[in-house]
Amino acid sequence: MKSIIRCCFPARLCKLTFKHRFVSNVEQDGQALAVTQQGRNAYFVELKKEQSKGSQQSVTVWYSGIPREAKNAPWDGGFSWKDDGNGQPFIATSCQGLGASVWWPCKDHAYDEPDSQAISVTVPTTLTNVSNGRLRGVRDHGDGTHTFDWFVANPINNYGVNVNIAPYTHFADTFQGEKGLLTLDFYVLPQNLEKAKVQFQQAKLTIRAFEHWFGPYPFYEDGYKLVEVPYLGMEHQSSVTYGNRYMNGYLGRDLSGTGWGLKWDFIIIHESGHEWFANNITYRDIADMWVHESFTNYSEGLYTEFHFGKEAGAEYIRGTRAGIENRQPIVGIYGVNSKGSGDMYPKGGNMLHTIRQIVDDDEKWRSILRGLNRDFYHQTVYGSQIEAYIIRQSGKIWKRFLNSTCAIPKSRFWSIR
Numbered sequence: 434m435k436s437i438i439r440c441c442f443p444a445r446l447c448k449l450t451f452k453h454r455f456v457s458n459v460e461q462d463g464q465a466l467a468v469t470q471q472g473r474n475a476y477f478v479e480l481k482k483e484q485s486k487g488s489q490q491s492v493t494v495w496y497s498g499i500p501r502e503a504k505n506a507p508w509d510g511g512f513s514w515k516d517d518g519n520g521q522p523f524i525a526t527s528c529q530g531l532g533a534s535v536w537w538p539c540k541d542h543a544y545d546e547p548d549s550q551a552i553s554v555t556v557p558t559t560l561t562n563v564s565n566g567r568l569r570g571v572r573d574h575g576d577g578t579h580t581f582d583w584f585v586a587n588p589i590n591n592y593g594v595n596v597n598i599a600p601y602t603h604f605a606d607t608f609q610g611e612k613g614l615l616t617l618d619f620y621v622l623p624q625n626l627e628k629a630k631v632q633f634q635q636a637k638l639t640i641r642a643f644e645h646w647f648g649p650y651p652f653y654e655d656g657y658k659l660v661e662v663p664y665l666g667m668e669h670q671s672s673v674t675y676g677n678r679y680m681n682g683y684l685g686r687d688l689s690g691t692g693w694g695l696k697w698d699f700i701i702i703h704e705s706g707h708e709w710f711a712n713n714i715t716y717r718d719i720a721d722m723w724v725h726e727s728f729t730n731y732s733e734g735l736y737t738e739f740h741f742g743k744e745a746g747a748e749y750i751r752g753t754r755a756g757i758e759n760r761q762p763i764v765g766i767y768g769v770n771s772k773g774s775g776d777m778y779p780k781g782g783n784m785l786h787t788i789r790q791i792v793d794d795d796e797k798w799r800s801i802l803r804g805l806n807r808d809f810y811h812q813t814v815y816g817s818q819i820e821a822y823i824i825r826q827s828g829k830i831w832k833r834f835l836n837s838t839c840a841i842p843k844s845r846f847w848s849i850r
């Protein structure tokens with residue numbers, strides 16, 4: 434396989450990470466570049482040309498290998514090689530936590546994102562590949578294969594890049610949103626088409642609710658997609674993956690125990706919420722994964738409130754408190770790819786719900802949520818920046834409060850900065 438990487442940085446030494454695979458050679462302008470492998474996964478590439486800041490250069494990387502198979506997608510990811518039930522391949526990638534270098538060579542860190550990304554995948558003509566962004570075209574090779582060329586026009590976190598392959602069928606819709614007409618594209622297995630046409634109507638309800646709370650959908654240029662996959666689902670940017678079996682709840686379960694969680698499809702709502710918190714505002718370090726998950730957990734309550742009323746939303750959020758364990762802080766350890774505890778979901782969501790009560794001004798609180806997505810638009814952030822923003826904008830929240838909710842009081846795990 435060949436990967437073209439655009440370098441927009443002045444360094445002469447470019448570090449690539451590629452786990453369990455093999456980088457054979459790297460070229461710039463047709464000239465081979467020196468590659469040094471360090472350890473098992475890291476490759477250092479020595480660039481010959483001066484890289485002036487702001488210029489765009491191309492580096493071509495040739496690589497090969499047998500992709501790691503996902504053990505428990507999407508959490509312990511890689512490639513899922515499944516069957517669609519009719520003997521056809523049903524293939525998907527997922528890689529948060531492991532890092533995208535589990536299946537393609539990249540600068541495998543969250544703090545930096547490419548301005549845009551092209552993804553080309555060749556499959557047999559009986560199959561369709563769906564990746565992020567918009568489909569620029571399909572090239573038929575006349576040998577029983579064709580190549581799907583996708584292009585993402587916005588910055589993208591590397592774990593959000595994905596490949597999904599199946600004998601997909603496609604249907605489409607549009608949504609009149611805050612930034613104009615948003616295209617909605619849905620890719621599902623043919624046998625699930627009728628169920629999907631009903632269940633995926635929730636996509637519009639979701640985007641309407643979240644545009645109200647969080648501001649415009651952050652990727653109009655790339656459109657919005659729901660793509661059926663053989664695992665539960667994941668927040669892949671502009672290509673939200675779905676495997677919740679066309680049921681409401683979380684595989685039919687209400688995580689709040691209140692009944693409200695059965696009014697909507699958990700994966701459509703939760704994973705789409707990540708378009709704002711994870712894909713628009715992305716952690717620089719996975720220690721701050723709460724920025725993704727606390728807000729998105731909270732978004733479930735806001736969706737409930739938007740469609741079923743304020744008390745319904747509050748009831749849902751309070752119901753999720755049953756899932757709080759209070760064993761470890763929700764902030765992980767910085768610099769070593771360590772995330773915090775699972776409390777980042779229900780405890781983080783309840784922390785935000787509590788802050789709203791302290792702010793005691795619903796429109797002001799909504800303006801803070803929208804302000805976060807406006808002022809940190811397409812940025813990677815530390816959790817401390819989000820905290821500082823809430824403290825500054827609310828005028829009522831103080832750091833000690835955030836410390837006590839993110840960590841365990843009087844614990845050696847008191848870790849939020």
Ligand SMILES: [Zn+2]
Nearest residue numbers: 703707726729
């Ligand atoms: Zn999530």
